[in-house]
Amino acid sequence: MMAGAVRESTLARLEFYNILVRQGKVIPLLTLVISLLGFILGCLCLFYNTLESYPVVLLGCLSILLIGLVLFVRRREGYWAKLPFVFAGLCMISLIVLLFIPEYVDIGGAAGFVDTKIHHSVFSGLLLLAITLPTTSFSLRYLLGSSPSAHDISRYPLFILPVIFVLIWYGIILFHIFDWGIDGLSWGTFGDLKYPIRGTFIFIGLTCLISLPIGVGTGAFLSEYGGRLSGLVGFAITLCRSISVYILALSALGLVTFVKEADFLDRTFIWEAIVGYKLNETTGIKFEGYGTVIPGAIFMSVLVIPVIARATEEGFRSLPRELREGSLALGATEGRTFTHVLLPWALPNIVTGLLLGCAEAAGMLAVVMFLTRSYSNNPLFGHVNTLSTYIFMSGEENRFNASIILLLLCLGFTLIALILKRIFAKRYRGA
Amino acid sequence: MNIKRVLRNWPRTVNSILAMISVAMLLFIKYIGYLFHKTVRNWPRVVSFILALIPVGMLVFIVFTVIYKSIPAIHDVGWGELFSTNFISPRGSGSAAYGLVPAIWGSFLAVALAMLIAIPISIAMAVLSSEFSLGFISRGLRATLGLLLGIPPIIYYVMAGILIVANVFMLPNFSTNQCTLYGGIMLAFFIVPFMAPMVEDAIKNVPHNLKEASLALGANRWQTLTGVTLPVAMSGIFYAVMLGVLKAMGDVFVLAGAIGWAKPDNQPDMPDPLWDVLEINPPLTTTGPLLGGTAQAGRSTCDGISCDVAYLSGLLVLIIAFVLLSTAVYLQNRWKRRIAQ
Numbered sequence: 049m050m051a052g053a054v055r056e057s058t059l060a061r062l063e064f065y066n067i068l069v070r071q072g073k074v075i076p077l078l079t080l081v082i083s084l085l086g087f088i089l090g091c092l093c094l095f096y097n098t099l100e101s102y103p104v105v106l107l108g109c110l111s112i113l114l115i116g117l118v119l120f121v122r123r124r125e126g127y128w129a130k131l132p133f134v135f136a137g138l139c140m141i142s143l144i145v146l147l148f149i150p151e152y153v154d155i156g157g158a159a160g161f162v163d164t165k166i167h168h169s170v171f172s173g174l175l176l177l178a179i180t181l182p183t184t185s186f187s188l189r190y191l192l193g194s195s196p197s198a199h200d201i202s203r204y205p206l207f208i209l210p211v212i213f214v215l216i217w218y219g220i221i222l223f224h225i226f227d228w229g230i231d232g233l234s235w236g237t238f239g240d241l242k243y244p245i246r247g248t249f250i251f252i253g254l255t256c257l258i259s260l261p262i263g264v265g266t267g268a269f270l271s272e273y274g275g276r277l278s279g280l281v282g283f284a285i286t287l288c289r290s291i292s293v294y295i296l297a298l299s300a301l302g303l304v305t306f307v308k309e310a311d312f313l314d315r316t317f318i319w320e321a322i323v324g325y326k327l328n329e330t331t332g333i334k335f336e337g338y339g340t341v342i343p344g345a346i347f348m349s350v351l352v353i354p355v356i357a358r359a360t361e362e363g364f365r366s367l368p369r370e371l372r373e374g375s376l377a378l379g380a381t382e383g384r385t386f387t388h389v390l391l392p393w394a395l396p397n398i399v400t401g402l403l404l405g406c407a408e409a410a411g412m413l414a415v416v417m418f419l420t421r422s423y424s425n426n427p428l429f430g431h432v433n434t435l436s437t438y439i440f441m442s443g444e445e446n447r448f449n450a451s452i453i454l455l456l457l458c459l460g461f462t463l464i465a466l467i468l469k470r471i472f473a474k475r476y477r478g479a
Numbered sequence: 480m481n482i483k484r485v486l487r488n489w490p491r492t493v494n495s496i497l498a499m500i501s502v503a504m505l506l507f508i509k510y511i512g513y514l515f516h517k518t519v520r521n522w523p524r525v526v527s528f529i530l531a532l533i534p535v536g537m538l539v540f541i542v543f544t545v546i547y548k549s550i551p552a553i554h555d556v557g558w559g560e561l562f563s564t565n566f567i568s569p570r571g572s573g574s575a576a577y578g579l580v581p582a583i584w585g586s587f588l589a590v591a592l593a594m595l596i597a598i599p600i601s602i603a604m605a606v607l608s609s610e611f612s613l614g615f616i617s618r619g620l621r622a623t624l625g626l627l628l629g630i631p632p633i634i635y636y637v638m639a640g641i642l643i644v645a646n647v648f649m650l651p652n653f654s655t656n657q658c659t660l661y662g663g664i665m666l667a668f669f670i671v672p673f674m675a676p677m678v679e680d681a682i683k684n685v686p687h688n689l690k691e692a693s694l695a696l697g698a699n700r701w702q703t704l705t706g707v708t709l710p711v712a713m714s715g716i717f718y719a720v721m722l723g724v725l726k727a728m729g730d731v732f733v734l735a736g737a738i739g740w741a742k743p744d745n746q747p748d749m750p751d752p753l754w755d756v757l758e759i760n761p762p763l764t765t766t767g768p769l770l771g772g773t774a775q776a777g778r779s780t781c782d783g784i785s786c787d788v789a790y791l792s793g794l795l796v797l798i799i800a801f802v803l804l805s806t807a808v809y810l811q812n813r814w815k816r817r818i819a820q
Contacts (some may be wrong), residue, residue, distance in 0.1 A: 054513050152768040164658075204611065210603040211620065217668060218627055221638050244568045248650040265530025273524045274531070284535045290722060290800055292729030293540070294764050295793040296772065299544040350541070353534045384543055404628070411631020414731055414768075436633045441734075455630065462629035463621060 072121045078192035079113045083184040086110060087209055089175030091216040093169045103172035104146055110183065111139035121190060131186050135179060142175040181209055225455060229448030237449050244438040244450065247341070248410055248457070251434055254345035255409040260402060266353060267360025272390070289354035293414035300415065302348040315460040341416075350413050352405035359401025363394030366472075396472035403465035407458045413440055542797065547792045552577075552787035560732035561791065566748040579763070579795065581748050585659065588754070588763035589734060597671050597727075598720060602709075604671070605679035610704060621679075627672035628748025632732045634712045635665055639736025660756040669733045674723040681715020682708060714814030721807035725800050731764045738762065740769045767792035776800045 056119065066073055086106045093099050114136035149168045156164030184205040192198035270278045367390060375385040411435035435454045439447045443477075485492060518525050552561070556577050565576035602625065608617040639661070685708050693703040709716075738761050742748075750758045761769075771789035 160752050161757045162751070196699050203701050207603040207607045207611070210600045211607055212601050214604070214668065214671060215623070218630075221630075221634070221668075224638065225634065226640075232635070262530050262533050265527040266534055268523060269527040269531035273527050276804070281531050281535060283804070284538050286722070286728045286808075287801065287804055288534055288538050290725035290729060290804065292731070292764055292793070292796050294729070294767055295541065295545060295797055296769070298548075298790055298793045299541040299772070326678040350537050352536065357534075376653070382521045383519075383523055407629040411629075411633055413631075413633050413636075436631065439633050439637060446636055451634060455634055458629040458631050459626055462626050467624050473812045 050087060073191055075113060075116045075121055079110070079117060079187035080184060080191060082106065082110050082113060083180040083187060086180040087184065087212065087218065088243050088254065090173045090180060091213050092220075093173030093176065095220055096215075097167040097169045100169050100172065103169075103176055104143060106176070107139050107143045107146070107179070110179070111136050111143065114139060114183070117187075117190065131182070135183055139178055146172050146175070181205065184209065207406070207468065222455070225448060225451050229450075229452040232446065232449035233452060237446075240446075241435070241438070241453060242352065244357045244433050244435045245453065248436075248454075251345060251348070251412075251416065252406050252409045254341060254346045255352055256402060256406060258345055259349035259356060259405060262349065263401065263405075264360050264398060265354045265357025265363040267356040267394075268364060268386070268390070270357060271361040271364035285354045285357055288350050290357075291350065293351070293412070296347050297414045297417075300343060333335040343380060346418055348409055351412070352409055355405045356398065356401040359397045359404070360394055361398030364390055366397075367393045385399075392476050395476055396469045398468045399472060400465045403461045407465075410457050410461065411436060413437060421438055427472045480642045531665045545790055545794050545797060549787060549790035552784065552791040555784050556788060561788070564749050566742055577750070577784070579766070579788075579792055581742075582726050582761060582763045582766040582792065584749065584753070585621050585738070585760035585766075586728055586764065588659050588756060588760060589662040589666055589738065589762050590724055591661060592756060593666035593670060593727050594669035594720065594724065596664065597674060597723060600667070601671050601678050601719075601723075602716065604675040606704065609679050609682050610700075610708065613704060621676075624672050624675050628676075630672075632669065632730060635669055636732040639733065641664055657737060657739045657759050658757050659750075660771070661705040662734050662762070663756065665733050665737040666730065669730065670723045670727050673726055674719050677719035677722065678712075678716050681712040681719060684715060692734055709774035711818060714818075715813045717814075718807045718811045722805050725803060728762075728799065729796060731768060734762050735765045735768075738765065740765050762794055763792050767796075
């Protein structure tokens with residue numbers, strides 16, 4: 049039984065190779081592979097100048113393969129027959145261009161811009177991208193024949209290749225953060241980073257504490273109880289979401305930082321704790337606002353509330369009508385329906401929104417930085433020192449190790465959000 | 480009715496008035512109790528209304544603060560100076576200039592470049608993960624987008640001056656490795672994870688019967704995509720693009736890393752050909768913090784004319800955001816109605 053299975057699979061593989069060779073699919077397959085490699089190389093060439101010899105080799109291979117495609121593979125109908133000719137020619141021309149181009153090209157001066165010299169690997173990258181996008185497409189066409197589905201599949205690279213481009217780019221960013229920061233990470237640097245990490249968690253915790261009830265309530269209002277007003281509130285929420293952090297910080301600045309004469313209320317301790325006003329010790333009369341983590345969290349919640357509210361709204365909207373009406377028909381009040389039917393159903397969305405908001409709060413720099421002007425290690429009543437302010441303030445040597453921790457924190461929040469959403473959706477919705 | 484008789488029987492009158500008042504009070508208490516009972520029974524309705532007022536109130540507060548604080552700038556500097564092409568003064572030591580036009584133009588250039596890159600890529604991502612059923616690739620792409628949304632802007636700020644420009648660009652005119660083109664590229668990658676899920680939602684919301692009708696009439700999937708799905712989803716895509724523009728325009732730190740806070744001394748106020756993307760042309764959102772003096776730590780309060788102009792630049796960003804968002808909502812509602820017909 050076992051031997052028979054192996055033999056069958058071997059036979060199938062042999063048959064596959066046989067078909068590949070006999071039907072002339074080898075050259076299209078190689079062209080496809082080389083084109084994909086060329087695309088990836090083109091993406092890398094846009095960012096690194098040390099890969100200069102590889103594009104030449106790849107373009108040479110590609111032009112030979114395209115000529116082979118023209119000479120040895122059965123001709124297709126219409127313009128598909130002429131395309132390999134055109135692109136083989138383009139490959140050769142770009143090959144010659146790349147061989148004779150100087151290392152730095154003054155493209156800016158040529159275009160009438162500021163004199164800017166660009167390394168020739170940018171040109172080789174752009175040429176590779178421009179050539180391999182169509183060659184991938186029509187090598188797929190040669191590979192799959194002329195069925196209707198082949199017509200569709202040959203268009204897939206138009207969508208897949210840009211996505212590969214973007215993912216490579218993100219990969220480069222993340223790789224370099226880890227590559228440059230990993231040397232600086234040790235228990236000693238954790239000692240430096242403990243106050244920023246604590247500040248970050250205090251900031252996140254306070255922000256969540258403020259914005260979770262408000263966000264859930266707003267989401268319920270938007271989807272359930274708002275009626276005609278929900279459109280207006282939804283517009284305001286979207287505006288909140290897209291408000292610039294800088295406007296937020298400016299308005300917070302106007303509220304929190306000022307110098308004025310101290311009055312009776314200002315002499316009580318409560319202002320220092322909540323808003324961070326402080327008596328100027330040299331004059332004894334003037335009162336200065338400097339901002340603590342609490343106003344920072346309040347203004348941060350303007351950005352986090354819309355995230356939670358939209359997620360909650362989506363959760364409430366996805367509740368089947370039968371469940372809600374069944375609960376009401378059984379005599380449950382609106383409050384009981386809300387706590388026993390609506391909230392459990394929307395819980396996965398609420399948790400997802402909350403964690404996304406946490407990620408946003410962790411990465412927030414502007415609000416914290418604009419509100420607190422000097423950084424101390426006092427967590428609540430003084431100024432707050434978070435990871436992002438640490439990264440912003442520190443030099444090139446120290447910033448990458450803090451960046452690693454911040455990145456892991458944010459990506460961890462989003463990853464946990466994605467996982468919890470699946471788990472909760474299974475538990476509470478049976479989906 | 481005899482007035483004398485009424486006066487003679489005054490206790491009766493007073494008693495009746497008192498009785499009426501007490502009945503009214505009883506009814507009122509009953510009504511209050513009814514209202515209270517209703518409120519308690521429907522507490523989510525009331526509580527959610529109160530909670531929904533809080534973010535709206537915060538928004539109103541922010542808008543009014545920015546407007547109130549930016550009025551002195553108009554008064555002191557004047558419209559003519561504010562909307563001149565003289566770049567703001569911090570880069571020069573000479574007379575104060577507060578022209579915001581170069582900053583607005585810088586914002587426009589960076590956002591336009593970012594959109595040029597981000598729109599095709601996010602549409603490609605959305606189509607790939609929703610239209611083509613590629614199994615684990617689609618699911619993995621969706622999860623990856625969700626993860627990439629978590630990358631904070633400070634990471635882009637850190638990577639900005641180092642990665643691309645240092646390797647392949649040589650910008651001999653400037654001391655720093657920054658230019659507008661680079662800001663556009665960075666911004667594009669900042670907003671792709673934000674825009675792509677919304678574009679995907681728009682494409683998913685296209686009614687199935689339209690696609691199926693197209694397929695049944697003999698169109699293949701490519702023709703269905705370009706002829707039916709994308710045009711019908713256009714309103715949602717437009718809305719997503721508008722939100723992306725808002726996010727790109729309001730961002731501070733990605734642009735601060737890639738373009739910089741201030742213009743170097745050797746640069747002209749406006750770029751020489753207007754579309755010169757290889758110059759450093761700081762946008763509105765980095766010029767404002769520079770003016771407010773909040774980019775550098777250690778300044779105790781934000782006051783003076785430059786701070787007022789900073790508030791005014793914030794007001795400009797706010798006005799642009801409001802106009803774009805209202806246009807997007809209006810157009811989306813119109814297109815929705817047209818599709819529903």
